[in-house]
Amino acid sequence: MSSPLYVALDTPDIDRARAIAQAVRHHVGGIKLGLEFFMANGRSGVREMADIGLPIFLDLKFHDIPNTVAKAIQALGPLEPAILTVHASGGRSMMEDAKAAAPLGTKVVAVTMLTSLDGEDLHSIGLQRDPHEQVVRLTELAREAGIDGVVCSGFEVAAAKNVWPQGFFVVPGVRPAGGSASDQKRVVTPRAALDAGASILVVGRPITKAEDPDAAARAIEATL
Numbered sequence: 317m318s319s320p321l322y323v324a325l326d327t328p329d330i331d332r333a334r335a336i337a338q339a340v341r342h343h344v345g346g347i348k349l350g351l352e353f354f355m356a357n358g359r360s361g362v363r364e365m366a367d368i369g370l371p372i373f374l375d376l377k378f379h380d381i382p383n384t385v386a387k388a389i390q391a392l393g394p395l396e397p398a399i400l401t402v403h404a405s406g407g408r409s410m411m412e413d414a415k416a417a418a419p420l421g422t423k424v425v426a427v428t429m430l431t432s433l434d435g436e437d438l439h440s441i442g443l444q445r446d447p448h449e450q451v452v453r454l455t456e457l458a459r460e461a462g463i464d465g466v467v468c469s470g471f472e473v474a475a476a477k478n479v480w481p482q483g484f485f486v487v488p489g490v491r492p493a494g495g496s497a498s499d500q501k502r503v504v505t506p507r508a509a510l511d512a513g514a515s516i517l518v519v520g521r522p523i524t525k526a527e528d529p530d531a532a533a534r535a536i537e538a539t540l
């Protein structure tokens with residue numbers, strides 16, 4: 317069985333991204349490429365990374381009207397990413413159209429509440445729910461829209477799975493015990509995220525900023 321650990325290669329430097337991917341390739345299940353990488357390297361950069369042979373998670377977090385999101389996803393179709401992301405707060409129609417536009421083998425997952433936010437942040441944008449309620453509500457909406465799963469923190473994944481037992485659950489905001497949270501606010505350990513029901517874990521800086529990324533990935537894998 318392939319590892320549930322996906323490494324987030326958040327760099328605009330494709331040579332660096334390739335070098336880290338090559339170093340950790342035997343200890344991760346896939347590569348996550350986000351906005352930073354995509355804005356610098358575009359579709360050809362994604363193709364080059366796909367040549368390494370690991371599944372590609374293209375995390376561009378689309379959030380726009382349904383037509384625009386669907387057309388953007390159609391344009392990415394030839395890349396056939398294993399996973400791509402939209403924001404659940406874009407609404408049910410947008411998620412439905414995103415799924416319809418995606419290649420058959422691509423999982424479409426919706427970000428519920430960014431792991432860099434906490435309850436106070438929710439209130440500051442006018443939402444009175446707590447993170448747990450917000451994640452559960454948007455998970456229900458994503459399930460109703462017929463997409464494949466959601467992104468949430470390790471704190472809410474068990475509750476999300478409870479309302480959607482067949483869903484696919486992506487958990488970022490993952491830190492080895494004692495690791496620096498940086499800009500993340502809802503953080504759990506890899507083991508805790510998996511025990512709570514994560515389908516895959518996304519880990520970036522604890523691996524990419526380590527002196528020895530391969531050793532860091534191995535150490536995380538050993539806890540799973």
Ligand SMILES: O=c1ccn([C@@H]2O[C@H](COP(=O)(O)O)[C@@H](O)[C@H]2O)c(=O)[nH]1
Binds near residue numbers: 350431
């Ligand atoms: O809620 C979310 C959704 C996506 N992310 C992405 O995951 C990685 C996390 O990187 P770290 O360096 O391990 O913090 C990053 O690419 C984010 O864009 C997230 O953190 N939270």
